Amino acid sequence: MRTLQLTLGEAIEICKALSNEHRMRILDILTQGPMNVNDLSEMMELPFSTAAANIKKLEDAGLISTELVPGRGMQKVSSKKYDRIVINLRKEEQVDENIITIDMPIGEFADCEIGPTCGLVSDSAFLGMMDEPRSFYEPERKEAQLIWFRSGYIEYRFPNRIPYGGKEERLEIMAELCSEAPYHKLDWPSDITVWVNGIEIGTWTSPSDFGGERGFLTPKWWLTENTQYGLLKTWTVNRHGSFIDGVKQSDVTLEDLSIHAKPYISIKFGVKKNAVNAGGMNLFGHRFGNYEQGIIMKLHYSRKE
Structure with a gap:
């Protein structure tokens, strides 16, 4: 189980990234396995641009990774980096x-x-x-x-x-x-x-x-x-x-x-x-x-x- 350990200070940006229903749904879908933006947007019934913007937010927060892989040309495929996030409320x-x-x-x-x-x-x-x-x-x-x-x-x-x-x-x-x-x-x-x-x-x-x-x-x-x-x-x-x-x-x-x-x-x-x-x-x-x-x-x- 891949765990992201965070202090309260480190958790601020992560919490911002998670405070959106679409981004939470993306993480839930990626639990099933890596997926490209087209498939995510179709599954979520969202415009491609909206799905791409939310994926970018999750990337910036370090919660998912995206790489180019061959398949119908080169396509961007996103995958989840962690299975669990732990926020430590006590100071280290x-x-x-x-x-x-x-x-x-x-x-x-x-x-x-x-x-x-x-x-x-x-x-x-x-x-x-x-x-x-x-x-x-x-x-x-x-x-x-x-x-x-x-x-x-x-x-x-x-x-x-x-x-x-x-x-x-x-x-x-x-x-x-x-x-x-x-x-x-x-x-x-x-x-x-x-x-x-x-x-x-x-x-x-x-x-x-x-x-x-x-x-x-x-x-x-x-x-x-x-x-x-x-x-x-x-x-x-x-x-x-x-x-x-x-x-x-x-x-x-x-x-x-x-x-x-x-x-x-x-x-x-x-x-x-x-x-x-x-x-x-x-x-x-x-x-x-x-x-x-x-x-x-x-x-x-x-x-x-």
Whole structure:
């Protein structure tokens, strides 16, 4: 999916280009494939000059491209450049050289212990067999865009890039998650726990296995009655404790996590065997759900003066 990311300032000209019914219709038609001006004007029942003027506006805004191709002589053929436009309402954060950010694809897990119901899918097909934990060891697992299991855990190992002499100040973990029920079920709580380097940092109770309404990124082939999207949750550990979305969960601090002890940072998601709500979990990747990301780890650190 080709995405155009815009700030509020960058969006002004794009919004002007889109604030016209004819131009919106042109983009809708070009979703079907490239087309020349004559065909567009006939399909829209517009004069050639009107269609050409609106295509020029979309070209100037960078939303479509036009090129000369052979066919009944040389003709101009227009095609759509993007599938989606995202306008970021928040100002871009200034890049801080003392923040390490890693977006880990969900298929790149290092270890797991999985109990059915379970499975993995890419953005185009099932990977391995349904409800078969052995599928989690297939080489194709790295292509996973949605992972689900009813019990167990899945572990990721992030490279420890904190420089020698650096001191960790805050660790953030962000992922899109929800419960796991057959197909989907809105009233289906599940206690999803996160561990860092083997230390539990907090449990979030997911309220639902969300489905019945399509996820923003979920592929069309994936049935609407199946799990569609999750909620974006943030686990944070600093020198004062551990938090989920800013709410304190425990007194576990960065010092307890032994960040410098290994060349990697282990981050594990799972549902405990003795969980009050043992409702499984779904984990969403870059091309499933509502958020275009895998598992994001941000490690803030300070340098010695």
